[in-house]
Amino acid sequence: MKTHIVKAHTTFFLLLITLFSLVFFALPVRAQTEDPSPKLEFNRLIQRLVNDGFQEDAIKKIFENPKVFFDPKGVSLFFVHSESSLDYDQFLSKPSIKNARAYMEKHKAILDKAQEEYGVDKTIITAIILVETRLGTYVGNRAVINTLSTMAALADKEERKNLWDSISDSRRLTKEKFEKKADSKSEWAYTELKALLKFSKREALDVAAITGSYAGAMGISQFMPSNALTLARDGNQDGRVNLFDHADAIHSIANYLKHFGWEPSVTRQKAHKILYKYNHSNYYVDTLLKISDQLKG
Numbered sequence: 339m340k341t342h343i344v345k346a347h348t349t350f351f352l353l354l355i356t357l358f359s360l361v362f363f364a365l366p367v368r369a370q371t372e373d374p375s376p377k378l379e380f381n382r383l384i385q386r387l388v389n390d391g392f393q394e395d396a397i398k399k400i401f402e403n404p405k406v407f408f409d410p411k412g413v414s415l416f417f418v419h420s421e422s423s424l425d426y427d428q429f430l431s432k433p434s435i436k437n438a439r440a441y442m443e444k445h446k447a448i449l450d451k452a453q454e455e456y457g458v459d460k461t462i463i464t465a466i467i468l469v470e471t472r473l474g475t476y477v478g479n480r481a482v483i484n485t486l487s488t489m490a491a492l493a494d495k496e497e498r499k500n501l502w503d504s505i506s507d508s509r510r511l512t513k514e515k516f517e518k519k520a521d522s523k524s525e526w527a528y529t530e531l532k533a534l535l536k537f538s539k540r541e542a543l544d545v546a547a548i549t550g551s552y553a554g555a556m557g558i559s560q561f562m563p564s565n566a567l568t569l570a571r572d573g574n575q576d577g578r579v580n581l582f583d584h585a586d587a588i589h590s591i592a593n594y595l596k597h598f599g600w601e602p603s604v605t606r607q608k609a610h611k612i613l614y615k616y617n618h619s620n621y622y623v624d625t626l627l628k629i630s631d632q633l634k635g
């Protein structure tokens with residue numbers, strides 16, 4: 339009987355110890371994974387946004403989301419990306435032009451409507467969609483908010499040092515060039531981040547779920563948030579601007595080109611100048627014009 343009680347006591351204590359250990363060791367782990375992390379890297383950025391008029395609670399909530407994080411690896415591409423590695427000629431291949439023709443056929447009604455409404459040739463709209471996202475099939479999978487927030491956080495010297503250290507192996511640039519780029523790009527990213535926050539709020543989108551290119555360009559048209567905010571259009575007239583929808587993307591591109599001076603009788607020289615705004619590369623613009631010529635023929 340006594341042995342039985344002792345055994346029961348021992349079992350009870352063992353159970354207690356096990357339970358205690360489970361609670362004691364499991365809690366901090368849970369806390370690490372489920373608690374919103376403080377994300378010290380963004381503290382100054384959050385304060386700056388609040389100073390600039392963004393609602394503190396809403397901003398803090400966005401940055402508490404586990405999907406929103408400092409992403410040095412992602413933005414390192416800004417510093418090592420080189421245009422010389424791009425191959426735009428691939429878009430002039432026979433299969434590529436054939437795909438573009440099929441796209442024009444599939445979206446004929448929308449393209450015709452946009453061409454008529456904005457006076458922008460549908461072949462140039464299609465050329466942009468082909469080169470930017472392979473006709474809407476490659477829209478990028480990086481969280482735009484992470485790209486822009488990380489880049490914007492580089493306004494802070496400490497965060498800048500973290501990034502410099504983390505890209506030390508892949509960099510092909512001097513510290514001086516890096517600093518210069520970080521100066522200009524952090525301000526640019528801050529402006530785009532503010533636009534992204536306004537755009538997602540206006541369109542009632544989950545900002546953490548918006549994906550894009552390494553530079554933060556979004557959707558089928560690869561618009562930066564500042565352009566999305568002002569120049570994007572609701573092509574399918576469902577009351578929302580969704581750049582991942584073909585009708586909205588097509589109308590948005592047409593509106594963008596019209597905004598910068600495109601008209602039905604646009605000269606080649608003027609067309610070049612307008613398209614250069616979309617992407618600052620002569621190689622890119624020449625390719626677009628060649629694609630457009632082929633699609634006209």
Ligand SMILES: [Ca+2]
Pocket residue numbers: 571572573574575576577578579580583586
């Ligand atoms: Ca729409």
